[in-house]
Amino acid sequence: MANVQLPTINPDQDIEKLVKQLLNVYIQLTEELMFLLNNLDTKNVNELNAEVITAGSITADKIQARAISADKLDVNELSAISANLGRITAGLMEAVEIYGSYISTNRYGYPKVEISDTQDMVCAWKSYNNAIQVFSPSDMFSPIIKFITPVGVAYIFYDLEDNVLAITSNTAGIRLSTMRKIEFNTPEGVYINGVKVNP
Amino acid sequence: MEPWTNTPNKVKPIIVTLADGLNQAVESIEIKDSQSTAVVNMDSSYYPTVQVRQGYSQILSHTGYINHIFKFKDFWYCGNNKGLYKRDGSSWVPVFEYSYTDNDLLWRHAMFFDGSKLYFVNGTLLLRQYDGNTVTQVSNGPFSHYITTYMNRFFSGTKGDNSLSYSGLRDANDWTSTNKYTGTGEIVVETEDGEKPTGLTHFANHVILFKRYTMHKLFGEDSTNFSMTQPYAVGCISDRTIVPTRDSLFWLGPDGFYDYMGGAAPTKISDQIKRYIESINMDYAQHCVAGTDGCFLYLSLVTGSATTPNVTLKFDLQTRGWWVESYVATAYYLDGTTMYFATTDGKIMRMGGANDNGVPINWSIETKPFSEDDETVRKAIHKLWIVADVETGSTLKVDYAGGAEGGSWVNVHNQTNGSGQIQSIKIPVIVRTPETWFRLRLSGTGPVKIHRIIREVSRRGA
Numbered sequence: 001m002a003n004v005q006l007p008t009i010n011p012d013q014d015i016e017k018l019v020k021q022l023l024n025v026y027i028q029l030t031e032e033l034m035f036l037l038n039n040l041d042t043k044n045v046n047e048l049n050a051e052v053i054t055a056g057s058i059t060a061d062k063i064q065a066r067a068i069s070a071d072k073l074d075v076n077e078l079s080a081i082s083a084n085l086g087r088i089t090a091g092l093m094e095a096v097e098i099y100g101s102y103i104s105t106n107r108y109g110y111p112k113v114e115i116s117d118t119q120d121m122v123c124a125w126k127s128y129n130n131a132i133q134v135f136s137p138s139d140m141f142s143p144i145i146k147f148i149t150p151v152g153v154a155y156i157f158y159d160l161e162d163n164v165l166a167i168t169s170n171t172a173g174i175r176l177s178t179m180r181k182i183e184f185n186t187p188e189g190v191y192i193n194g195v196k197v198n199p
Numbered sequence: 200m201e202p203w204t205n206t207p208n209k210v211k212p213i214i215v216t217l218a219d220g221l222n223q224a225v226e227s228i229e230i231k232d233s234q235s236t237a238v239v240n241m242d243s244s245y246y247p248t249v250q251v252r253q254g255y256s257q258i259l260s261h262t263g264y265i266n267h268i269f270k271f272k273d274f275w276y277c278g279n280n281k282g283l284y285k286r287d288g289s290s291w292v293p294v295f296e297y298s299y300t301d302n303d304l305l306w307r308h309a310m311f312f313d314g315s316k317l318y319f320v321n322g323t324l325l326l327r328q329y330d331g332n333t334v335t336q337v338s339n340g341p342f343s344h345y346i347t348t349y350m351n352r353f354f355s356g357t358k359g360d361n362s363l364s365y366s367g368l369r370d371a372n373d374w375t376s377t378n379k380y381t382g383t384g385e386i387v388v389e390t391e392d393g394e395k396p397t398g399l400t401h402f403a404n405h406v407i408l409f410k411r412y413t414m415h416k417l418f419g420e421d422s423t424n425f426s427m428t429q430p431y432a433v434g435c436i437s438d439r440t441i442v443p444t445r446d447s448l449f450w451l452g453p454d455g456f457y458d459y460m461g462g463a464a465p466t467k468i469s470d471q472i473k474r475y476i477e478s479i480n481m482d483y484a485q486h487c488v489a490g491t492d493g494c495f496l497y498l499s500l501v502t503g504s505a506t507t508p509n510v511t512l513k514f515d516l517q518t519r520g521w522w523v524e525s526y527v528a529t530a531y532y533l534d535g536t537t538m539y540f541a542t543t544d545g546k547i548m549r550m551g552g553a554n555d556n557g558v559p560i561n562w563s564i565e566t567k568p569f570s571e572d573d574e575t576v577r578k579a580i581h582k583l584w585i586v587a588d589v590e591t592g593s594t595l596k597v598d599y600a601g602g603a604e605g606g607s608w609v610n611v612h613n614q615t616n617g618s619g620q621i622q623s624i625k626i627p628v629i630v631r632t633p634e635t636w637f638r639l640r641l642s643g644t645g646p647v648k649i650h651r652i653i654r655e656v657s658r659r660g661a
Binding site for chain 1: 404461
């Protein structure tokens with residue numbers, strides 16, 4: 001309450017009344033100042049510095065949301081802020097190690113490349129149904145290269161159980177084509193539909 | 200060589216004025232020469248001249264014990280022991296009326312902001328709002344005996360509760376919002392004596408809550424910083440006697456009438472009328488009432504076995520003298536410079552004029568026992584001059600008595616019709632038995648001004 005109003009004193013009166021009025025105003029002023037000192041608020045203070053604020057006494061609820069700008073922070077590593085960064089927008093990130101993340105080159109559209117620490121490890125998408133994916137199956141296979149197309153899918157993987165490199169598809173044929181020769185060097189022979197082909 | 204002076208000795212004429220009012224604070228021989236031991240219907244409007252007070256005339260009439268009068272939007276209102284009424288044309292229209300009468304229906308009202316509405320309570324009602332035509336109950340408003348407006352809020356107190364309630368900021372109808380800056384709230388004002396509020400007002404930028412023996416001043420402006428100061432040990436026994444003036448706040452406490460300038464501790468100003476204060480009927484003290492016209496402060500007391508006011512006193516705000524009036528007022532209202540008062544029998548009077556509603560004013564004033572600063576010898580007045588202005592048709596009677604008190608009054612002068620001009624009236628006084636003290640009593644009817652009294656006294660054995 002900065003609005004302290006004290007009565008005006010008319011000096012042109014007898015000294016007894018004047019002294020009485022001055023004493024009254026003095027006590028009023030004392031009371032008002034006492035109240036102001038005990039109830040300082042923003043109306044009573046023009047400027048403050050932080051010298052008298054006890055270290056560590058400003059609690060989070062006293063800081064207005066979005067009030068702390070980046071230039072007011074002195075943090076060498078973001079890891080000093082032990083919190084989930086949530087959604088961040090970055091310009092250039094250098095010398096960065098990222099663990100346990102899902103990374104995509106495009107948030108909403110195509111083409112894009114995704115890297116994930118789940119079973120679907122890497123995937124290059126041309127469109128939502130046209131992609132090459134490297135995924136990790138749960139059984140006895142190496143990571144599998146999977147071709148996803150609008151007309152079908154095909155796989156390339158190492159079959160640990162049969163110990164073969166497999167190129168498979170239920171929908172696509174397999175074409176080997178070259179202007180030079182194709183060689184098969186195998187001491188165990190070549191099999192077509194389970195039948196050994198003799199050269 | 201000076202010739203030998205024979206007794207009786209003449210002393211030089213002594214001039215006194217009589218405009219410092221009644222004084223019952225000390226024995227009569229100790230009061231100032233200009234004070235009186237008894238006085239009726241005189242005052243100090245023309246100090247140091249003492250004059251017969253102004254009269255009054257009836258302007259309106261209702262019924263019953265009127266305890267509240269005021270104007271709102273140029274209409275007269277009065278509250279009596281049955282209801283609150285509006286003067287509409289030549290009749291009184293009920294604003295709020297009961298089917299029974301009760302002298303404890305003491306009405307209070309307050310206005311808010313632009314004066315378009317007034318709010319009233321009487322101790323049995325929830326807060327009511329009135330716009331000049333329609334009464335509505337303020338939703339969620341408090342049950343209240345005392346209301347006041349200050350700092351854009353309504354404040355309310357009751358006799359049975361230590362809570363001082365306040366409305367929302369700039370909203371007399373908001374008694375529920377909780378915003379810490381603009382919302383409503385309650386301040387608990389408890390005291391060790393357990394007394395409950397007896398009055399509420401605002402003065403010198405603060406709301407002041409009274410209890411019977413304490414006065415509490417509220418600081419702050421909202422719920423974040425409202426706080427009561429340590430109370431002054433001066434209480435109030437009738438909120439109807441709380442009267443703010445330009446310089447001071449006045450009210451009736453259990454032991455006297457008090458003057459508070461807003462800072463220094465309240466001072467008792469009623470020692471000069473202490474016999475009246477001591478005779479207040481405390482069971483009905485809440486009916487005592489006061490008002491002011493800016494020059495005088497009027498105080499009506501309930502004394503003896505009376506249950507409504509039966510004595511009216513008047514305090515000169517400049518000279519600090521007390522005077523006694525013959526009429527009994529039960530409510531006061533100042534409209535501009537015109538003072539009005541009401542009576543126990545339903546009349547509303549306007550102050551002013553030379554008579555009391557057509558009846559000449561009977562007046563009297565009695566001086567202290569004069570001793571001429573020598574209480575070792577007996578003496579006798581042998582000449583008096585009364586410098587007075589006795590209006591045409593007025594009378595002046597002068598009596599003399601020996602001794603400090605009692606005794607019989609001896610008439611020494613009668614003027615049955617004044618001249619309307621200032622006169623120096625020479626009055627020879629024949630005293631056969633000299634006394635240590637002697638007193639004068641001046642009385643009469645109609646307007647008279649007593650400028651001064653000049654007396655010449657003979658001493659024996661000086």
